[in-house]
Amino acid sequence: MRDMGKTTQVPVVQGILSANDEIALQNQALLRQHRILTVNLMASPGAGKTSLILRSIEALRTRLRIGVVEGDIASSVDADRVAAGGTAVVQINTGGQCHLDAPMVRRALATLPLPELDVIIIENVGNLICPVDFHLGEDLNVMIASVPEGDDKPYKYPGIFTAVDAIVINKVDLLPYLRFDMQALRKLVLGMNPDVRVFAVSCESGAGIEEWTQWLEQQATTKRQA
Amino acid sequence: MRDMGKTTQVPVVQGILSANDEIALQNQALLRQHRILTVNLMASPGAGKTSLILRSIEALRTRLRIGVVEGDIASSVDADRVAAGGTAVVQINTGGQCHLDAPMVRRALATLPLPELDVIIIENVGNLICPVDFHLGEDLNVMIASVPEGDDKPYKYPGIFTAVDAIVINKVDLLPYLRFDMQALRKLVLGMNPDVRVFAVSCESGAGIEEWTQWLEQQATTKRQA
Numbered sequence: 314m315r316d317m318g319k320t321t322q323v324p325v326v327q328g329i330l331s332a333n334d335e336i337a338l339q340n341q342a343l344l345r346q347h348r349i350l351t352v353n354l355m356a357s358p359g360a361g362k363t364s365l366i367l368r369s370i371e372a373l374r375t376r377l378r379i380g381v382v383e384g385d386i387a388s389s390v391d392a393d394r395v396a397a398g399g400t401a402v403v404q405i406n407t408g409g410q411c412h413l414d415a416p417m418v419r420r421a422l423a424t425l426p427l428p429e430l431d432v433i434i435i436e437n438v439g440n441l442i443c444p445v446d447f448h449l450g451e452d453l454n455v456m457i458a459s460v461p462e463g464d465d466k467p468y469k470y471p472g473i474f475t476a477v478d479a480i481v482i483n484k485v486d487l488l489p490y491l492r493f494d495m496q497a498l499r500k501l502v503l504g505m506n507p508d509v510r511v512f513a514v515s516c517e518s519g520a521g522i523e524e525w526t527q528w529l530e531q532q533a534t535t536k537r538q539a
Numbered sequence: 540m541r542d543m544g545k546t547t548q549v550p551v552v553q554g555i556l557s558a559n560d561e562i563a564l565q566n567q568a569l570l571r572q573h574r575i576l577t578v579n580l581m582a583s584p585g586a587g588k589t590s591l592i593l594r595s596i597e598a599l600r601t602r603l604r605i606g607v608v609e610g611d612i613a614s615s616v617d618a619d620r621v622a623a624g625g626t627a628v629v630q631i632n633t634g635g636q637c638h639l640d641a642p643m644v645r646r647a648l649a650t651l652p653l654p655e656l657d658v659i660i661i662e663n664v665g666n667l668i669c670p671v672d673f674h675l676g677e678d679l680n681v682m683i684a685s686v687p688e689g690d691d692k693p694y695k696y697p698g699i700f701t702a703v704d705a706i707v708i709n710k711v712d713l714l715p716y717l718r719f720d721m722q723a724l725r726k727l728v729l730g731m732n733p734d735v736r737v738f739a740v741s742c743e744s745g746a747g748i749e750e751w752t753q754w755l756e757q758q759a760t761t762k763r764q765a
Binding site: 390469 | 583586611614616665668687691692694696713717
């Protein structure tokens with residue numbers, strides 16, 4: 314029988330991070346050491362994540378060195394497109410998992426030439442739901458909402474629209490052929506997330522890309538000086 | 540101490556189903572009893588799930604009584620659109636979960652007038668990944684792949700393209716404005732899933748809807764006679 318008169322000290326651990334968040338912090342520390350701005354890019358399948366990455370690399374080629382982490386359930390078709398332009402890129406295949414996680418990104422970062430990079434864009438798995446809950450070590454969360462998906466998506470996927478720092482509305486070249494109320498969408502997302510930046514672009518025509526890449530460059534400059 | 544000489548009979552349970560699959564079988568039995576054809580409709584956000592449901596109801600109005608289960612993370616905007624036409628509909632809000640499951644569908648079925656229905660279309664959460672792993676009690680799995688998403692999606696989301704009985708390629712009215720190789724996509728999906736039916740439709744113009752609804756009606760007739 315235990316002596317109930319003695320007080321037993323039970324160790325209490327507070328503020329426990331998930332294993333994912335622990336490793337995300339390690340990724341963040343590594344990226345901070347290299348002063349690399351890191352963007353977690355999320356969207357539905359086919360919204361234009363790879364196209365936005367290619368447009369950004371092209372527009373910033375002479376000013377920023379961009380590396381890319383491609384996340385997909387399977388295949389390396391996106392990484393192949395990015396690598397074709399000479400960019401440092403690594404493909405993660407999740408093998409069925411519906412989002413990237415920090416351990417996957419850690420393994421990917423180990424293969425990139427970090428001292429030679431200013432920005433890393435991580436293209437998450439095409440999914441508006443699951444990626445939101447997993448920190449990777451990123452500085453910025455950015456989502457693409459494409460015009461053909463419709464202007465009602467914030468109602469249905471509020472989690473991602475409130476979690477991101479910027480929303481890129483892509484495929485504005487299709488606006489003449491679709492019912493899509495850009496003003497209503499802007500009003501809706503700013504109501505849910507007042508500090509979010511909204512960009513309207515076409516990765517097809519190049520419209521609006523300059524405004525987006527200027528913002529991205531500004532964020533990278535701030536990071537370098539931090 | 541136990542008598543090791545005696546053989547203890549340990550009960551062995553084999554062929555264990557997941558809790559979800561157990562309830563999916565119960566749903567299936569209930570729907571079979573009512574001879575209702577049940578379709579699990581999956582797609583990316585904004586591919587046109589609700590629009591295809593509305594077109595199908597309209598085309599089959601005089602021949603089939605269709606009920607609808609709407610699945611979304613949040614909101615009832617889709618169910619409101621369906622209910623406006625007088626269709627029996629129930630909205631499931633998953634509260635963050637990235638797919639429907641059999642218990643949710645069981646609760647939804649309890650609210651529908653089953654003796655008055657020939658077909659139930661279940662609109663799953665907009666997601667190409669997670670819904671595939673959860674049986675609901677459906678007869679048919681159908682996915683929509685929309686033209687603006689691009690023709691390379693089977694490479695990236697092979698799970699869903701191989702799991703479905705039919706693929707509806709929606710938004711063919713946008714083909715003149717996009718690079719999309721319909722023949723290449725058909726060849727790719729038939730290579731992965733030789734028995735799949737492929738339909739090309741526009742929920743905007745109505746093109747191709749008749750072929751799709753004829754097939755759906757045929758499936759419902761087979762179910763009624765089973």
